[in-house]
Amino acid sequence: MPKKDENSDLLTVEEIQALRAEISMMHSSLATDIVSHAPLIKKVVDRFVERGLTQEWTEKLLAPLVGSTFEDDEAILIAYVLEELDTLLNVEEESTNLKRVVHIVVGGTGIGKTSLVGKLAARYTYFLKESHSVAFFNFDRQKVGAVEQLENYADAMDIRLINEEEFLEEEFDIVFVDTAGSNGDNFEALEAFIELIESSTPYKIIISLALSATSKLKDLKLIKERFESFPIKNLILTKLDETSDFSDMINFLIRQNLPVAYISTGQEIPEDLIVATKEHLLNQFMK
Ligand SMILES: Nc1nc2c(ncn2[C@@H]2O[C@H](COP(=O)(O)OP(=O)(O)OP(=O)(O)O)[C@@H](O)[C@H]2O)c(=O)[nH]1
Ligand SMILES: [Mg+2]
CATH class of the missing domain: 3.40.50.300 (P-loop containing nucleotide triphosphate hydrolases)
Incomplete structure (x- = not known):
């Protein structure tokens, strides 16, 4: 845990960054833990990790679905990951009628x-x-x-x-x-x-x-x-x-x-x- 600057009540940027990294790490290991209790979700995570997505990203995305009605539906789990990728991707429509x-x-x-x-x-x-x-x-x-x-x-x-x-x-x-x-x-x-x-x-x-x-x-x-x-x-x-x-x-x-x-x-x-x-x-x- 980063120490607070003794001369100030405010956290420095570095301290905030270090805290963020720590919280993110806790989230990651929590997500790993949660996902390990849902075999089908774990399988879908592994499939996408095999395709090259990071384990951390995929586990964090699917961990909230553990215990939900989708937990046992592989097709929906896969669609959920693809839908998220689709949302995060950004494409641009071609500009036409350009001038100068x-x-x-x-x-x-x-x-x-x-x-x-x-x-x-x-x-x-x-x-x-x-x-x-x-x-x-x-x-x-x-x-x-x-x-x-x-x-x-x-x-x-x-x-x-x-x-x-x-x-x-x-x-x-x-x-x-x-x-x-x-x-x-x-x-x-x-x-x-x-x-x-x-x-x-x-x-x-x-x-x-x-x-x-x-x-x-x-x-x-x-x-x-x-x-x-x-x-x-x-x-x-x-x-x-x-x-x-x-x-x-x-x-x-x-x-x-x-x-x-x-x-x-x-x-x-x-x-x-x-x-x-x-x-x-x-x-x-x-x-
Ligand atoms: N397979 C493949 N080859 C490509 C593609 N685009 C370009 N190339 C090839 O890559 C090589 C370099 O292409 P250039 O267009 O000259 O690349 P450049 O970025 O202008 O290169 P510099 O000016 O030297 O920096 C050429 O042999 C192209 O035919 C592509 O989409 N696929
Ligand atoms: Mg060139």
Whole structure:
């Protein structure tokens, strides 16, 4: 038990945090204890833990059902967990009829940002009910070959790749901006670019954080923290086709508040991109 600050009646932030952790631990062991008395609930907990949910989370969720009328109904217990996951997941409806938007995709290296920019630009130009005037802008100033990759997409899709001057002088419905993968120590240039757009153009900025489904929970949290200084609007998940284990991503998603906007399911541009739905995310987890 943390000691109270002797010079004050109030608890310090650290003391409150320590108390919270202690209470949470007591709740956890209590939940474990309660669940151990209900064999079917224990079985359902084990099933979801096998799928990758944490024991603590699942036990705390189901412990209140011990002694209830649902205690012996496996289907209802499973549905209860799925319903809770469904409630905690957050997806975003696709925005259409956009005018003067700069859509910037950020994220770690090699996780599919440039591919996403290509897929999204094609989608907004050709595949939606309302067509948009779209351009690419490259902010990937580090990687050798970054411009070529975007140039290839621009050629293949007949979408313009514009420079800074054209960006400031012409009008587009959406300019999709590709950025360099970053581990977070090199944000000044991007921050200055965002400031320039906000101060001297009528464009509204949307920033999406791309995250790979192949990343571990710890890394997903770390990446999100690193980009916290940007006003991230939504998440785009990539490489869902590359892993059969979606548990780290689900554990990450239910513990944070940003909505998922799109899901990338393969290397094909522009086909392998879908609007995120809770059903798709849950199916991927239960697969
Ligand atoms: N399987 C699979 N591969 C993908 C997906 N998205 C992108 N890729 C592949 O991942 C590799 C990297 O993709 P890029 O779009 O260049 O990734 P990036 O984030 O722009 O990379 P950097 O600019 O180097 O940081 C390429 O081989 C893509 O074809 C996906 O959803 N599934
Ligand atoms: Mg790239």
